[in-house]
């Protein structure tokens with residue numbers, strides 16, 4: 342396989358002007374590559390797939406078929422945002438697949454982290470493959486491969502998120518941002534008119550909230566993870582911590598403890614808050630969050646989120662902890 346190498350002469354895309362020039366060039370290349378054929382894209386709503394979607398919508402319009410699989414493990418408001426931005430505002434050919442029950446039924450009772458990841462990955466490919474088979478005349482698969490994916494795989498590997506499609510579903514690949522670094526993908530995304538929050542969103546694992554709902558996932562505890570995460574994100578945004586803290590989220594272990602509410606004993610979960618800074622995710626330090634804000638978030642989570650009676654703040658750097666709780 343031919344090695345993919347970014348030419349040394351390629352300027353770093355740091356301004357809207359450079360981004361626009363890149364976009365124009367890619368539009369031409371993509372049109373030449375795909376002609377009047379159809380292209381399929383798994384659109385998760387993450388930075389890379391969203392930028393590829395916006396770019397291809399500009400280049401080939403409805404020849405692009407975006408498939409958004411809602412596996413039930415996304416953050417609050419994310420599937421709705423994908424539909425709003427791509428279908429309503431960009432008029433994309435978007436297939437929205439509600440696969441929530443399918444994923445959660447498959448995951449029921451499975452506690453081992455690697456097993457959960459395997460199920461989520463395999464089920465994702467199955468759902469995507471089913472949708473691919475329903476579409477007529479697809480000849481290309483678009484992927485949000487970026488340059489670090491290529492570097493990590495010694496110049497040959499494609500994006501890791503969609504792979505493993507069966508032999509009879511082999512498509513030509515369209516990877517318009519494969520020579521870009523993440524910061525450049527973001528500049529291009531903004532130039533394409535994507536919402537700032539979508540382009541600058543913090544890293545989010547492929548298996549989503551499934552990682553942060555520790556042990557066997559139940560619908561009620563998953564909902565508590567989603568709601569507490571939404572409160573944390575809202576409060577960090579309101580208090581100027583968004584963009585300052587590299588990654589922040591909540592996790593809920595599969596344990597309950599006694600608490601008290603309205604003079605009655607409760608038996609409920611603790612929510613753990615994680616807020617870290619890092620440059621490469623290999624090591625991480627703890628962000629100091631103002632105590633008053635932590636107390637306010639604690640109050641909101643314990644009053645607004647069903648099934649939660651405590652909030653804990655994780656002070657552990659990486660190492661010895663990992664960033665995620667899993």
Ligand code: XMP
Nearest residue numbers: 544545546547548588622659663664665666
């Ligand atoms: P850990 O927990 O290993 O996480 O310290 C390091 C970084 O990787 C992210 N992460 C993932 N990202 N797919 C991804 O794209 C995944 O499956 C995945 N698992 C962990 C994690 O959020 C952190 O930023």
